[in-house]
Amino acid sequence: MFNRSVFVAKPLARQIALAGQRRLASTKTIKEALDEIVPAKRAQLQALKAEHSQAVLGDVKVEHLIGGMRGLKSMLWDASVLDPNEGIRFHGLSIPECQSQLTAAPGGKEIIAESMLWLLLTGKVPTEAETRQLSQELAERGQLPKHVEKLLDELPTTLHPMTQLGMGVAALNHDSAFQAAYERGIKKTEYWTYALEDSLDLIAKLPAIAARIYRNAYRPGTPLADINKDLDLVGNYVNMLGFGDNHSLTEYLRLYIALHGDHEGGNASAHTAHLIGSTLADPFLAYAGALYALAGPLHGLANQEVLRWQLNMRKELGDNLTHDHIKEFLWKTLKSGQVVPGYGHGVLRKSDPRFTALLQFCDTRPELLADPVIQMVKKTYEVAPAVLKEHGKTKNPYPNVDAASGCVLYHYGLKEFKYYTVIFGVSRALGALTQIVWARALGLPIERPKSLSMDAIEKLVKQ
């Protein structure tokens, strides 16, 4: 057992060195780490069921049925919680806490996807050795099967990249360990191990699918880099996209992909994965469905729409945009009945801390601060909340993550903004698949809420 008195007696520098050695030394696979946690979580759920099944957590109102279930507490989701004013916390850790505690790539500063995935799956901050071990495991699983490469290469390059991504992901179910095990007939208690196997495979292969789509559509005929077993997931992704020599973009994408990983359970993409997974469709099919929810302009596609909106504004009003120009364009958008992309949110009621973290990344790099697109994002932020407040409709006049996410990509030459949601899709797998693994580990049932007709609502209301 850990002996506190011995530890405290050593000088601070020595303590830090020893703690560092311990962190580095502790190496477990993600499966071994989960094996240790699953029994306790199952026991916690059993106790909740046994002792509190009938406890009331809130009312169901008519507004929930006709208002997109906003605010209705109706899903179990452990990995992250969204506070309307504070934003997201991953297993209790805020974004700045994650930035200071989660492992970066060698030579980098930003959180890497593996570190975030470990936190989401286990609720624990991984040691550096655990993170590196997971990077290696993902790199070893990263190669695509030939039939998926062929499928992607034969799709029209004009097909939206998100449609292609969903198709590539669904086709991976050809080799689903979960589906094969289900057909063989395994015990329910074993489901999660096969769901984990498929989930790790899918997360590992997403960069190769996403990069192939980019290459086919925008850089035809150029070679795709091989997976480097010594690199992290996003390092390999950026290499395959053809931007591997750009350290700043690589670091940005590491941060981007870690931060977009999970946003509690009710967002449309994560919820879709959860719903499909609850039918015991395998993780590939569940996540393919999630990607098509992400591809809607009110959700993930907003990050492409933000760039399109900004470039239209520049085309119409010129390069030297003033605050008044932006106000004018905001009102034009609102008066034509469209939404301002990148603003508003289903839950948040303040500026999204993911937006803040991405802008802080820009603040440390003079070349980004000097870029007109990034300046436009900042200037829009200076005027849009007041315009949206005056317009008076949206409950949240502040920016969400999509208001900033595309600008750095654009600066570094990844300008094909129809591709941007694909990057979001590589990221959201971290949280959505975490939930699928846990839903199978906890034996959660098929999701099937009750629906009511308008007549039935009226009848119930009158009673």
Ligand SMILES: CC(=O)SCCNC(=O)CCNC(=O)[C@H](O)C(C)(C)COP(=O)(O)OP(=O)(O)OC[C@H]1O[C@@H](n2cnc3c(N)ncnc32)[C@H](O)[C@@H]1OP(=O)(O)O
């Ligand atoms: C990663 C993400 O998914 S973050 C969200 C990305 N999406 C966007 O940025 C698109 C723009 N934003 C929106 O459309 C919305 O704010 C959503 C979809 C994010 C949230 O929707 P809701 O929870 O229904 O928002 P809210 O309750 O504030 O909506 C009330 C009214 O304000 C409008 N509204 C909300 N946001 C905006 C906006 N950015 N611009 C103009 N009007 C807006 C709604 O369309 C709605 O109008 P209606 O009464 O005519 O139907």
Ligand SMILES: O=C([O-])CC(=O)C(=O)O
């Ligand atoms: O939480 C939501 O509804 C949308 C969102 O920001 C996300 O999915 O990242």
